[in-house]
Amino acid sequence: MSIEAIDLNLLHVLHLVLTERSVAGAARRLHVTPSAVSNALARLRDLLDDPIVTRKGRGIVPTPRAAELAPAIARALHDLDVALFAARFDPATCTRTFTLAVADAGQLTYVPHIARRMTAELPRARLRVVGIDSLVSLGDLAAPEVDVHIGIPGRGPGIHHEPLLTEHTVLIARDRHPATRARLTGKALASLRHVRVEMVPGRAFRDPVADSYKRAGVEREVVLSVPTFTAAAAVVAATDLVATVPASFARAYGPRFDVRALAGPIPARRISLSLSWHERTHQEAASIAFRTLIKQAMAQFGEDKEGPDLRGS
Template sequence: MNISALDLNLLLVLHTVLAERSAAAAARRLHVTPSAVSNSLAKLRAQLGDPLVVRSGRGLTPTPRALELEPHLRAAIRELERVVAGAERFDPRTTTRSFALALSDAHQITDLPRVARVFARAMPRAQLRVISVDHFEAVGGLAGGEVDAAIAPVSEPRPGQHSQHLYEEAGVMTVRRDHPAAGKPITRELWAALRFVDIHLALGRGGIGHRAARAWLAAERLSLDIAVVVPSFLAAAVVAANSDYVAGLPRRVVEALAPVTPLVPLAVQGPPMAFSIELVWHERTHRDAGARAFRELVIAALSPPRAASKRGPRARA
């Protein structure tokens, strides 16, 4: 018969009846009435074309067909129970699960090495899959179902998302070490003479950090003369290191690339360009034990000491 036409709850009833050899005992175990058990058996008899059990004294005796089914039903029910209970008995030391983390190339440079070290210790048999911003956007973000979490600057709240503060980041305008403007106070006149590298991370558009940087520029009444548009922070750093163009980069990226790129920050006056960096995840994985363990190790790898206790998770309705 076509299994899609079979109510699988009926098999659970039969499994319980065969284990108890009594409709009344099966009803107590299933927390239903004896008549409900009888009705379920009647439906299953009609679908399988076999009596399955017959009354014998005060109990029920299985037919040969039921005896044939009994060990298979027992194994199937135990496997289902194991799968369902396994969600709460997640073991990070033995799991072979794959976890997907969305990162810009800036976070791949600065955060990924620390996350990978902690991941290797905490989940030695699991797989860490790093997702680019382009791919993250293309698959529908966190709601798309492919990504477990993302590291990103604070953004406008989105329905069904949760977040945890990780650390504070600062944006700096950088030039090559021997740039004519290096080491000089950046006046508005000098700023107006500079040309810049712009970064469009998300499918050819600016991302969250790009919008935050634009807001900072607007607040400081500064504009950018864009000379080059690139799709990554690393490309921007390489262009700035080999030209007279200016690249806006996270301070952590500049520090990480210091051994291989001759970049220095410009002495821009005014308040710094600051970003709060968060770990963000979807309601879909919020209660999953494995996803929770993965988030906890990312937070442990990247948060300053006691940061998690000062600023806990945010739920976004």
């Protein structure tokens, strides 16, 4: 079989079905009936000799063959869209929805500045923000659901990234924690009990904070794991537990949680944040404008070279 034997409209239908995880959702976007979408899927099943999708609860899930095809179809449709319409891009009239993946600390610290710049430069566009757990579940940057990611540089085929800034981590405790009374000693540091931020529970991601403590020869006792820095700060504020968070988050929101950074021989970590995106949007005019906007919004944060003293927070 060759490409000439396939009605390319069927690939568009498949792309929307896989994106929406719903026949009805794809039908709404195509302005056709669900039965028309089902008929298109039936034709694809015959052509590809594969079930394509199976039902799960109220939704559907792709077969391994469909999951394999999804990124290639998304890239092909996107490239065709760019070739046909890129020259028509106008920031003032762009109505696209851009999706940004960033951890909750960045959602609180960086997203307000990005949103303010968007209202000025892309006034009719929409911004959707998702967490790192959603980035993973949606298929990472290779899938069509997420446009850019702010965080640790992306990896994998077709991933581009550009450095944004570097900052430090700090160890926070509640304002009246016994450890805030004086500079920590190594023995006092080893006695602390920690909250760990695990943004994608159940996934075997490297824990860089644990690595920092291990290199310093300090055993870190983790007694609680939470999915967000916000939850970690809330727990710290209510207990004698401590947590490692980005300095910018502690600076901006430490007073609201009534937490402060501890001083002493604390294993610090430098966080190198990058803007990452996939090859499928690398040359698209709208995506370039969106990435430029993010870089400009983030430029004001500069580089945290000293690891600021937040004990007065």
